[in-house]
Amino acid sequence: MKNINIVAGGPSHLIPDLSLYQEKNTLWIGVDRGAAALLEAGIVPDEAFGDFDSITEEQKKALEKAAPRLHIYQAEKDKTDLDLALSWSIEQQPSSIRMFGISGGRADHFLGNLQLLYQTLPKKVTTVMIDRQNEISMFSPGSYTVKQDETKPYVSFLPFAETVKNLSLEGFKYSLNKCHIALGSTLCISNELIHSQGAFSFTEGILIMIRSTD
Secondary structure, eight states: OOEEEEEOSSOGGGSOOGGGGOOTTEEEEEETHHHHHHHHTTOOOSEEEEOOTTSOHHHHHHHHHHOSOEEEOOSSOSSOHHHHHHHHHHHTOOSEEEEESOSSSOHHHHHHHHHHHHHHTTTTOEEEEEOSSEEEEEEOSEEEEEEOOTTSOEEEEEESSSOEEEEEEESBSSOEEEEEEOTTOOTTSSEEBSSSEEEEEESBSOEEEEEEOO
């Protein structure tokens, strides 16, 4: 099953080296200025979404010439360009979705983008937001494993909109056993794995996991 990589128009200095994420059976999706960023990285987007009001005419012409499928929308609409691209991507039933260029810059855009992760939970699509310093993902109740990553050694957990109940952490420097984490708690900030693999589980709520480097 295919993987989908979405590149939006966030600050370019926060977008990692996209060549590291080129794999077989992967679709690349450009969102507005992110489509131009893909071309600059030598990657032709399979699909592109947006009103494209944030790119130059030269970039737009290059995109129209190179990209096989453009989804062009009016600037005034009820959903953001990224929301439209993510909704389309979920309909493709991919194995995973990775989103780049959606952090940094305007705080309202970042917080809105973070909430978009919630859309993927009912579809059970593994989805992660990635920039040069962080990987952010969201989980519904269940049991999960997490592998050690030396490039992003710090692992934090935060509740999303409600209390997370019975959170357990195994294989971490600071373990937990069926602890309730209320919205606003900083108890699970900046943990670390002490083995090659750890595990976490919880029974109620929605949990955000952030993997970071300094």
